Amino acid sequence: MNVRQALITAANPRQRSLPLQILIDRDGVPRSALEIVLQEAAGAGIERFCVVVCPGDENAYTAACGPYRAQTEFAVQAEPRGYGDAILCGRAQIGADPFLHLVGDHIHLSDATASCARQLLDVAATEKTSVSAVQPTHESQLTSFGAVGGKLLGGDLPLYEIEAVLEKPTPTLAEQELLVPGMRAGYYLCFFGLHVLDQQIFESLEAERSKAPDQLLGLSAALHQLAGQRRYLALNIAGRRYDIGGHYGLLHAQLALSLGGKDRDQVMTQIIELLGQNPR
Amino acid sequence: MATLIDIIRSQEAAIRDQSVDQWCQDRSIAELQTAAAELESYRHEETNLYQRVRALFFLHTLHRYHLPQRPELPSAGRVPYPAFQHMLDRRFEEAIGTLRKAEQDHGANDTLCSALAAAYHALAFQTLANQVRRTVRSTRGNAWMFRLGHPQDQPLKVRPELLPPADATQPTPSLVERTAVRMDLTHCAWSDIFFLGMDYPEGARVLNVSINLGVHERDTATRPPVEAYFRVISEPVLRLASVDLETSVTISDLEEVFDFGRDYLGLLKAAIIAAGIVPPGIERSGASLPDLLGRIFGKGRGFELISNVNGIPKGSRLAVSTNLLGALIAVGMRATGQVAHLNGPLTEADRRIVAARAILGEWLGGSGGGWQDSGGIWPGIKLIEGAPSQPGDAEHGVSRGRLLPQHTLLGPDRISPAARKKLQDSLVLVHGGMAQNVGPILEMVTEKYLLRCAAEWTARGTTVATLEAILEHLAAGDIKALGAALTANFTGPLQQIIPWVSNRYTERLIAEVRAEFGDAFWGFWMLGGMSGGGMGFIFDPARKAEGQARLRQIMLRAKRELEASLPFAMDPVVYDFTINEDGSSAQLLTDQAALLPPAYYRQIIPQLLRKAPRELTSREQQDLTQFTRTAKTDPKLAASLPQLLDDLLPNVLGTSAPGQDLDGLLTANGFDRAQHEEIRHHLKEGHIGLAMNRLSPTTDIADLEPSDLFDLAQNGADHRAAGEAALARGELAVVTYAAGVGSRWTQGAGCVKGLHPFAKFEGRHRSFIDVHLAKTRQASRRWGHAIPHVFTTSYLTHQPTEAYLRREFPDDFGRTVHLSPGRSIGLRLVPTVRDLQFAWKETAQQKLDEQQEKMRDSVRGALTNWARSAGEASDYTDNLPGQCLHPVGHWFEIPNLIKNGTLRELLQLQPNLRTLMVHNIDTLGATADPAMLGWFNASDAALGWEAITKRIEDHGGGFARINGRVRIIEGLALPREEDEFRLSYYNANTCWVDIDQLLHTFGLTRADLDHQEGINEAIRSVAARMPTYVTLKEVKKRWGHGQEDVFPVAQFEKLWGDMTTLTGVPHAFALVPRHRGQQLKDQAQLDGWQRDGSAAHVAGLCDWR
Incomplete structure (x- = not known):
């Protein structure tokens, strides 16, 4: 599976400014969150980007693309009709080829030499099928993520064959439906x-849309359908995700970037100073 | 020949299902002891849970029934006190170890056998219960709740549809869950007990029907009987309310949620925990409840949970509490997104998780039901079956079956609408009014199943086959055949497995209905664990309406006649019912429709009206506004207005205080107020009390030597001829203590124990009094002279006993059967906290399992508060008058014979009379044995006392050498708990009395019996020499719809055994066989009593003609 293009969703009307936020990257260079996301994809070999945005956001986002401006196209989600609908909005630009999908409000930091996107693309190339990156997540966080159930394939990589996908399940449902043998108790594989x-x-999303045309269209139900139709994998990625839309998410992401980069000592010193000045 | 271990391990049904009793039948004591030793080591090595449990039950059976029957086994022995302590602490393995060590050191004996039997029995049930709990915890969908330990980890969020509207003047939406109750159309021979379903899934099958109910002639229509309401409130608290129990509580502390016994809302608390809102893992974490609620509902918010049962009384056998628990859990799970839909029925997956959570809730609340009990959550008629455990199940490798059964809905294709209608047109559901604890029955069933007792095992097979027949009849709409099959099930296999499921009341109802309706009465059907509560009568549809009307009258009349002898909690009720085709279903109530049940408003509005308007919270203001607005247009709410006004003025319209009746009773029974005040003073000051009952710690206490006792079995023959001659001369009368209400026997229900028809003899339920008179009849006929029989009575028992004797024994009453009415009475007192603490902390207590222990602690906290607030040592008057009075001990009953003229009358009727045999109502083997009479006469003693060797269940003292002198010592007078375990002989409380020497002891002669003045003085002077004991007794207070509370109250007593402390009175002591001396104190003993041959022995002593 040769992947050359990426689809990035950034059309959540409540978080439309998040990808435009400026963060200092690991090299100490100020960049927009969007540029960091694009950089992650580009570093993994992606050549073309399609970013789904809210109407009227194209100019601001164009400016936030940094050096990837020329390789980026925009698709507009006219109405906020859900995450799955946002992906469908990029269908025309993506065409028939496989693609890497990233969300505009997540920053990924790899724990390995290969970036998170690269790790995933390598698996897709080897296994020649769709694959999602997942991370063991404590059940207390379950209601913030899509989660998968399946079985470990064995081999060198922590690779799973997905049997079920649920969007933001309660732990009650997750325990019954999202079994993953070998997983530590209380943890689930979340996207x-x-x-x-x-x-x-896109076909699956269209099918889901036809079931309930008036409702918000999510992605998880379509992914669940996908898992029932063909081999669909999950890779427990060696890395961490930072949701900049969460409570203190931007700060958390910035600290993670800084503490993993060249300005680590400076940031550490500042944190310790802050702690000293605010003993409570 | 297979060994017992082969039987346990075999995969072949023919071997595996062999009866242990048959295996043991012809084996020697040595062979049985070897088998016991092999089983003991096998059970430690066996990893399979159910095989281990079966080995434990085999060991119990060997020690309880088979080894004691071997004559080579010595009878006298002692239980090491540490073993008893271990048993109380539920450390049964250690108890067994200590007992086996004692057996190795001193040899086996009957006493040690009884203790080992009890320990094996308890360990078997502990192991089973622990396994069910482990399985409940590890069931998928439940386990996460046990891991959650901090509010920040709470992942549940309230559904946004339930949040209060931004405009605070608008009503907050509420969610209501309406749930059916279930009836079991087959009676499954209790195969829905979790242990059975998990070991024998193929035999666990029931036909379970969800129904709506209404009380006949009270309700205009049937409806789902249980409702649960959920509403988010803008206060960081839990508000729980039970409409039917008329109680509510506001909780702001996390630990209070786990305090189940503190109030009547334990079921609601268990539901909140089982729904995962306050998950079980967070208990004792120190977390803040507002923080936890804030995570789910938003900061500063909480919720309100309201339960409403449509007037169905307790003991209906319709699993009301389990289905209410299911409704409460379902509404909580819907509100937090664990069930997808806010409106309509549950999906199959939802029902299964709600049922699993209901099992968890029952475990948390310390109660327990069967696995079919949550059937009301499912719609219509369904077949529920045990399911074999599969790889991947939590149960796999542990038990043969899964915890949760499989539900197959039987739709119109299997049971046609016409057949359903036919069932509804014929079946009359009733609540007979009896409330009984079915716990012991469920234990008996489990034990008999695991032992494969031959007759019971065959009967179980029959019930499995009956289900198929019932299913066929129902499918064919042949309700007459269905009725016949149900009747056959009740009279056949069910009573074969457990004879105690039937009773005189039920059989009388069946007989009367059959007599009145003839062929139009198609059958009887027992609901649930035992009969007397929920029951079904099946009629020809043409006469169903008449059946409903007549049944109420028939039941009421039978209840009136039997209420002194059987534990009734309420008047009987006839129901209307319809099949519920939805199961549990929810509705989101918004805007003006967001109303709570009318009874809820009746409960809270008076409280709100008493507050100043400025003190009302916005929720309270909203409730008032909404009630007022809706009452103008909604007739249901408008109808509650008059009741509401009544509730506002409870004192004006309340009923008269029970104390008036009580005063009348006290006066009528010669209550001594001055003495009562003196006792109260001493109790308050601590001069008397539980601790003061005890002898000094320096008292020398030693066990008796065998030579201290005459051994009836060994030497009885020497005296038989003399005794026979004395009986023929008419020298003996029998006196039976019948003044008690069997506090243990009916757990404080206040029935006359002597009148309780406890067992069947010659095909009919007979009471204790029936049995004693049948024994006396046999002895009289055998020895050729009528033996007078006296029953001593008290204010509690006299009237019903007299009525019974006049009705049942009209020829004998007043001639050979007499009553000796009590002339002493006490008024119970609220206990002192000091005595409560002493009873709970200083005396040995049975440790319960973890959840039950928590319940007990919590109940004890509430009782301590009750004692303080009601006033320590104040008069206990807050109950029915009969429950406030107490008899003052059986010491008074013998002097009463003198005082009330009974002895004089006996002597006039039978001048040869020389001896009395006095015994307890529950000593069923006590009979006018000529060998005993011969021995007693030869001993020249004034009083002769019967002893039996002790078994583990024989508590409360015994025979001892106290400071060198042989006497009876009461357990509550022993300085230390462990002293009792140094004694080998137990007081059977059967006493032979030489009339002339007794009179002499009181300073009287036969001639003085005509002079009342001297008699009173003589009795007072001996009474003053007897110790007075303070005891705590548990009394039931009934309220609402069959609800009951149990209160410990203080009372006083003097005991006849203390006559052995009198110097100058010659005593003689005899050891009698166990069959003669054992007492039946608890209904749970009945099954063992029947199995060990005691019942047959007693039957052999009786003449029923």
């Missing part, structure tokens, strides 16, 4: 905000 998908996801 990481990185997927390699192909055009079948």
Whole structure:
């Protein structure tokens, strides 16, 4: 599976400014969150980007693309009709080829030499099928993520064959439906905000849309359908995701970037100073 | 020949299902002891839970029934006190170890056998219960709640549809869950007990029907009987309210949620925990309840949970509490997104998780039901069956079956609408009014199943086959055949497995209905664990309406006649019912429709009206506004207005205080107020009390030597001829203590124990009094002279006993059967906290399992508060008058014979009379044995006392050498708990009395019996020499719809055994066989009493003609 293009969703009307926020990256260079996301994809070999935005956001986002401006197209989600609908909005630009999908409000930091996106693309290339990045997540966080159940495939990589996908399940449901043998009790494989998908996801989304045309269209139900139709994998990625839309999410992401980069000592010193000045 | 271990391990049904009793039948004591030793080591090595449990039950059976029957086994022995302590602490393995060590050191004996039997029995049930709990905890969908330990980890969020509207003047939405109750159309031979379903899934099958109910002639229509309401409130608290129990509580502390016994809302608390809102893992974490609620509902918010049962009394056998628990859990799970839909029925997956949570809730609340009990959550008619455990199940490798059964809905294709209608047109559901604890029955069933007792095992097979027949009859709409099959099930296999499921009341109802309706009465059907509560009568549809009307009258009349002898909690009720085709279903109530049940408003509005308007919270203001607005247009709410006004003025319209009746009773029974005040003073000051009952710690206490006792079995023959001659001369009368209400026997229900028809003899339920008179009849006929029989009575028992004797024994009453009415009475007192603490902390207590222990602690806290607030040592008057009075001990009953003229009358009727045999109502084997009479006469003693060797269940003292002198010592007078375990002989409380020497002891002669003045003085002077004991007794207070509370109250007593402390009175002591001396104190003993041959022995002593 040769993946050359990426679809980035950034059309959540309540968080439309998040990808435009400026963060200092690991090299100490100020960049927009969007540029960091694009950089992650580009570093993994992606050549073309499609960013789904709210109407009227194109100019601001163009400016936030940094050096990837020329390779980026925009698709507009005219109405906020859900995450799955946002992906469908990019269908025309993506065409028939497989693509890497990232969410505009997540920053990924790899714990390995290969970036998170690269790890995922390597698996997609080897296994020749759709694959989503996942991370073991404590059940107390379950209601913030999509989560998968399945079985470990074995081999060198922590790779799972997905059997079920649920969006923001309660732990009651997760315990019954999202069994993953070998997983530590109380932890579930939750999405990481990185997927390699192909055009079948568009078919699945269309099918889901036809079931309830008036409701918000999510992605998880379509992914669940996908898992029932064909081999669909999950990779427990060696890395961490930071949701900049969460409570203190931006700060958390910035600290993670800084403490993993060249300005680590400076930031550490500042934190310790702050702690000293605010003993409570 | 297979060994017992082969039987346990075999995969072949023919071997595996062999009866242990048959295996043991012809084996020697040595073979049985070897088998016990092999089982003991096998059970430690066996990893399979159910095989281990079966080995434990086999060991119990060997020690309880088979080894004691071998004559080579010595009878006298002692239980090491540490073993008893371990048993109380539920450390049964250690108890067994200590007992087996004692057996190795001193040899086996009957006493040690009884203790080992009890320990094996308890360990078996502990192991089973622990396994069910482990399975409940590890069931998928439940386990996460046990891991959650901090509010920040709470992942549940309230559904946004339930949040209060931004405009605070608008009503907050509420969610209501309406749930059916279930009836079991087959009676499954209790195969829905979790242990059975998990071990024998193929035999666990029931036909379970969800129904709506209404009380006949009270309700205009049937409806789902249980409702649960959920509403988010803008206060960081839990508000729980039970409309039917008329109680509510506001909780702001996390630990209070786990305090189940503190109030009547334990079921609601268990539901909140089982729904995961306050998950079980967070208990004792020190977390803040507002923080936890804030995570789910938003900062500063909480919720309100309201339960409403449509007037269905307790003991209906319709699993009301389990289905209410299910409704409460379901509404909580819907509100927090664990169930997808806010409106309509549950999906199959939802029902299964709600049922699993209901099992968890029952475990948390310390109660327990069967696995079919949550059937009301499912719609219509369904077949519920045990399911074999599969790889991946929590149960796999542990038990053969799953915890949760499989539900198959039987739709119109299987049971046609016409057949359903036919069932509804024929079946009359009733609540007979009896409330009984079915716990012991469920234990008996489990034990008999695991032992494969031959007759019971065959009967179980029959019930499995009956289900198929019932299913066929129902499918064919043949309700007449269905009725016949149900009747056959009740009279056949069910009573074969457990004879105690039937009773005189039920059989009388069946007989009367059959006599009145003839062929139009198609059958009887027992609901639930035992009969007397919820029951079904099946009629020809043409006469169903008549059946409903007549049944109420028939039941009421039978209840009136039997209420002194059987534990009735309420008047009987006839129901209307319809099949519920929805199961549990919810509705989101918004805007003006967001109303709570009318009875809820009746409960809270008076409280709100008493507050100043400025003190009302916005929720309270909203409730008032909404009630007022809706009452103008809604007739249901408008109808509650008059009741509401009544509730506002409870004192004006309340009923008269029960104390008036009580005063009348006290006066009528010669209550001594001055003495009562003196006792109260001493109790308050601590001069008397539980601790003061005890002898000094320096008292020398030693066990008796065998030579201290005459051994009836060994030497009885020497005296038989003399005794026979004395009986023929008419020298003996029998006196039976019948003044008590069997506090333990009916758990404080206040029935006359002597009148309780406890067992069947010759095909009919007979009471204790029936049995004693049948024994006396046999002895009289055998020895050729009528033996007078006296029953001593008290204010509690006299009237019903007299009525019974006049009705049942009209020829004998007043001639050979007499009553000796009590002339002493006490008024119970609220206990002192000091005595409560002493009873709970200083005396040995049975440790319960973890959840039950918590319940007990919590109840005890509430009782301590009750004692303080009601006033320590104040008069206990807040109950029915009969429950406030107490008899003052059986010491008074013998002097009463003198005082009330009974002895004089006996002597006039039978001048040869020389001896009395006095015994307890529950000593069923006590009979006018000529060998005993011969021995007693030969001993020249004034009083002769019967002893039996002790078994583990024989508590409360015994025979001892106290400071060198042989006497009876009461358990409550022993300085230390462990002293009792140094004694080998137990007081059977059967006493032979030489009339002339007794009179001499009181300073009287036969001639003085005509002079009342001297008699009173003589009795007072001996009474003053007897110790007075303070005791705590548990009394039931009934309220609402069959609800009951149990209160410990203080009372006083003097005991006849203390006559052995009198110097100058010659005593003689005899050891009698266990069959003669054992007492039946608890209904749970009945099954063992029947199995060990005691019942047959007693039957052999009786003449029923």
